[in-house]
Amino acid sequence: MSSVDPMFKSLPKNSTFFTIWRIEKMQIVQFPKDQYGTFYTGDSYIVVVASDNTEKPNCFMKSKKAVGALDIHIHFWLGAQTSQDEAGVAAYKTVELDDHLGGSPVQHREVQGFESQRFLSYFPKGIRIQNGGVVSGFKHVEDTMTPRMFHIKGKRRPIVKELPNVSWSLMNDGDVFVIDARTVVFVWCGRHANHVEKLQGAVTAQQLKAEHGEGTIVIVEDGQEKHLGSPEKEYLNHLLPLEDKVVKNHRDMSGDELAEKQHCADIKLYRCSDEVGTLRVTEVKTGPLEQKDLLSQDSYIVDNAEAGIWVWVGKKASHKERTEAMRNAQGFIKKKGYPHCTQVARVIEGGEPMGFKCLFRVWHDSEHPALPGKTHSAHKIAKTVQTKFDASTLHSNPALSAQMQVVDDGTGKREVFRVRNLNLVSVELRDHGKFFSNGCYVIVYIYDSGTKEDCIVYYWLGQNASTDDKRTAALKARELDDRFNGQSVLVRLVQGKETPHFMTIFSGQMIVFEAADEGINGGGAVTNGNGVAADHGGGVYNFPRVYLLRVHGTTQHNTTAVQVPCTAASLNSGDVFLLSGGGGVVYVWAGRKSTGDEREMAKKIATGSGMEMVLVSEGQEKQEFWNAIGGRLDYTSEKQMQEDSGTRAARLFHLCDRVGRLAPREVVDFDQCDLVEDEVMLLDAWHSIFLWIGKDVGKELAKLANHAAEDYLQDDPSCRDLGTPVIWVKQGLEPPNFTGFFTSWDSEFWKTLPTYESIKNEIEDSNQTLLAMQQQAALYRNSRSEVEKFTFDALNVKNPDQLPTCVDPANKELYLNDEEFLRIFSMAYEEFEGLPKWKKLDLKKKVGLF
Structure with missing residues (x-):
């Protein structure tokens, strides 16, 4: 740009700030701070906010030196009756401001009545939209009595x-x-x-x-x-x-x-290019999207239909593509026939907000790929547990609990049940932690939270379990929750997606066998000779004597052993395996690329088997080992890489009832006050989904919440795993692995909130006080002839303490004599007294006696 608007030059450098400008006579004019939050339907505005993540950005924030990098967002807001010219100036000036700020801000187009959640989050007291405008034939509503x-x-x-x-x-x-x-x-x-x-x-x-x-x-x-x-x-x-x-x-x-549209599942990516001087938009793919789909030399449109349009501009894209990105997006909306109010945002490569990243199946902020099986930690980010830590500190450090997804050290009391014949049967203590992939289990875990005993009810669904068993597990888990007077946390787990805490309560010795070979009902001997009988109270199950287990994990918080085909072809140089050949010996086979922690966890599981343990290093196997596994066969020597989706900050959603289905609406920069007592909230911690149930939620809404997480995962354009753990949390019973995702948490918070009834009482008390004041004022009016008179200059002071002691500050006009009153108000007192109250107040303001 050849020149920069003087208004933009006034923005502080390397500092946080919040500023609103209004378009007046095709120029940008500073909007009064005391009117922040009020918008007029006939106007257009530019709102810019720069924050450093040390405080929640809002219209009340004061500018201060930034700590770290600034996160800058520019919004241009268009009133429903603003002129095309004003809207054009707002859009053009937004580009100019973006250029002045280095081209890194995220740009947003806001349309009256369809504002983004980020925009609304800047105004804690809400926004007020009033009729009127400064140009285009509109006038602001004057300070009149018009209702x-x-x-x-x-x-x-x-x-x-x-x-x-x-x-x-x-x-x-x-x-x-x-x-x-x-x-x-x-x-x-x-x-x-x-x-x-x-x-x-x-x-x-x-x-x-x-x-x-x-x-x-x-x-x-x-x-x-x-x-x-x-x-x-x-x-x-x-x-x-x-x-x-x-x-x-x-x-x-x-x-x-x-009116909100369903989150679009078939997200699309379009490439924008001006290689031949004309904008060309070409469809690249239909989701799921990958970060690698975006090339730095181009710009792209991410089409999430009526859920919003994003324009991504690569670092090497042309200046024309950068400056015309928003205009191109608006043209795209028109061409696609989307509503004019469809939300639009433009982001620059390297400055993508979380709302954009979450549209992609995999996203890494770092140029260096993450290590296999590991994720980076960040504020409000959950990660898979990889390291040891002191579990006794979790309740005093909920942020650590949230990051590790563990609420205690796993030494609480537990009961384990398996679903059988549409009922629950108890599992013997010696078999706790042993699961069958065709079974479903319910686990009750009670632990000391420091002030009282808390309860978690897990229900675990094997990947080969029947639909009836899965339904029974969910039903029985809820019945157990009722038995605890609804005071428990309910958690749904799918095989292979166990939470760190679930693995912790079995001390990292959880084993999943293939389908159980069920014996005779009621106990008794097993006849097939290939298993060890386990009486689960409702029948006998055969744990196999010959098996091969792949052990994955490095601590008790992330380790499981899963049965794989008992053949050498199942081995892998990057893992540790346990082999039982049925002869009373368990081999711990360690691949050359496995770690010491992985080998230690495998030995811990082997010790729990009660059999003699033999350590075998890859390349040093004896013939007895090959005989037990069925002979030598080729196997992979490459470590199996677990896909890392990158760091994912937790996101909070308000679930609104849309004709029998709960639809998510994101809450930006959330904190505890965003949890409303008559609502269901969804906290997406990526590796787990939390459903928070407010205490005033009705039965119908609570029932819909049972399917809300599944619907959310199904609709997520990044193709989430439907087996992601789901955790139901009730208001007042939040565990630390939930509260830790909030910047601060006050267990007494809801008790201190004003209620409708308390505000009502406050209003009634205020009205009574006002009535007393009016009665007192009436006494002054009736005795005007009796009060002492003063000059206008003596009464025209702002500070009531500077008035003569006998003067009522609310009725200064009573103390003017008739001549002075006529000169100041241009009417006699009798005429003034006959005016409506609002008119008298206006006149007093104009002459300076208010």
């Missing part, structure tokens, strides 16, 4: 939208509406509105009252209008004639949640 009606939507950060007029026809029985008549603010609560939205409506009314500097708040419950006091009912009837009351049914509304 206004606002629609309140949202639980965490409400969106307060001004409606065209005050009318029953714009209302429905599922939401909250605020009618602002200045002297009186009505809060009308639909009969199906939830208590959180009612709370937000009451808070909004308090904010409006504070802005006006006066007024009374009246809360009206749907259906109770005629039971209001006489003055309130009369005023409400003037604004909303009660005989005309007809409101829409909330079920007929296409609310925010219903």
Whole structure:
């Protein structure tokens, strides 16, 4: 760019900041800080935020020197009635600002009513959208008495939208509406509105009252209008004639949640190029996407349909591709026939946010590939346990618990049951940790959390188990949870996807055998001579005497042994195997590329077998070993590489009910306050999925939550494993491996939150105080002729302490004599007294006696 807008030059360098500009007369103008969060439908805005991850970015943040690299996001917000010219200036200036900031910021296009969750997260008190604008034929709503009606939507950060007029026809029985008549603010609560939205409506009314500097708040419950006091009912009837009351049914509304589109599973990648001077968009592939699909010399469009469009610009892409990326994306949306409100973001190679990375099956931030089977640690990132640590510190260090996904050292009390004939039968203690791949198990684990005993109910599903057994395991696990009065954490595990803590409770000696050879019911001898009988209370199962186990893991938190075909072809130079030939000897065969920790864990499992242990190093096998395994055969000498998906920060989603299915809506930069008591939340920790159930969640919503994780994994465009562990957590019973994903956690948090009832009481008390003040003011008005008079200059002071001691600061006009009053107000006091209260207040503000 040849020149930079002076406004952009004022941004602090190497510092955090939050700034809003509005487009006025085709120029960008600084928007007043005291109006941050208010947007006008006829305007366009640019919002830029730079944070260093030491605090949650928001409109109240103060600029400070950055600690580390800055994460910069630029949003241009377009009001529903903004002009094309204003919108064009906002888009153009965003590109100019991006260039000024080095080209690294993420750009976002925001459309009124369809703002991104990141944008909304900047405004903790919510946003207010008011009618009007500075140009295009609109004028801002002046400070007049004209009543206004606002629609309140949202639980965490409400969106307060001004409606065209005050009318029953714009209302429905599922939401909250605020009618602002200045002297009186009505809060009308639909009969199906939830208590959180009612709370937000009451808070909004308090904010409006504070802005006006006066007024009374009246809360009206749907259906109770005629039971209001006489003055309130009369005023409400003037604004909303009660005989005309007809409101829409909330079920007929296409609310925010219903209007959202399902997360697109068939994500597509398009390559953009201007090699011949004209933009060409070519489809590259349909998902799943890989990071290697993106080439630095090009730019790409990631098409997630109505869930959002991303433009990725490579480091070596042309300047034209970089500057026109957003315009190209908007053209793409139009060509595809997507709604104009489809969210668009542009990212630069190397500066991709997590929301973009998670669209790819594999993503590595480092240029150096991660080591096999290992992941990097980072703030709010879960990883597979690879190292030893002190488990006794987990409850005092929940961040470590979350990172390691372990809640204690595994030495608590446990009960193990296997599903048999649609019931649970107890497994003997000596066989704890031994599983069959065609079976399903339920494990109850009780441990000391430091202040009380906590309980986890696991249900484990073998990969070859029947559908009936899987259903029974899930059902019985929930019945056990009920037996503990719903005070347990419920965890679903699929074979091969066990959590670190589950492996810990079996001390790293978990064994999975192939399908069980079931013997006679009720116990007794086994007749096939090829197994050892184990009485599980409901029958006899045969653990094989001849088997080969592949041992994978380095600590008790990540080790399992899984049966593989008993043949030399199953061996691998990178692993350790246990071989039982049926003769009372177990061989520990160590591949030359295996590690010492892997060999130690294999020896620990072998010791638990009760047989004589013989160590065998690859290349030094004796004939007895080859005889036991069935003879020599070729096998691979390469270590089996476990795919590493890269570091994945935890993500939190609010699950909204969309016609019998819970749909995810991401919460950006989440913290504990984003967990709302009447909602189901999904925390995606990548290796595990947590479902948080608020205490006020209804039965129907709780029932839908049972399938929410499966639906989420199924819809994830990065093709997630449907066997990912699922953990159900109830409000107030959160384990440390959940709370550790939050920057701070207060177990008393929900007890300190204001409730709708408490705010209601506060409003009623305030109204009573206001009434007393009005009565006192009336006494002053009635005695105007008796009070001492002062000059205008003596009364025109901002600090009440500087007024004469006998002057009431709320009624300074009473202390002017008739001549002075006429000169200041251009009317006699009697005429002034006959004006509406709001008009008198306006006049007092204008002359400086407010």
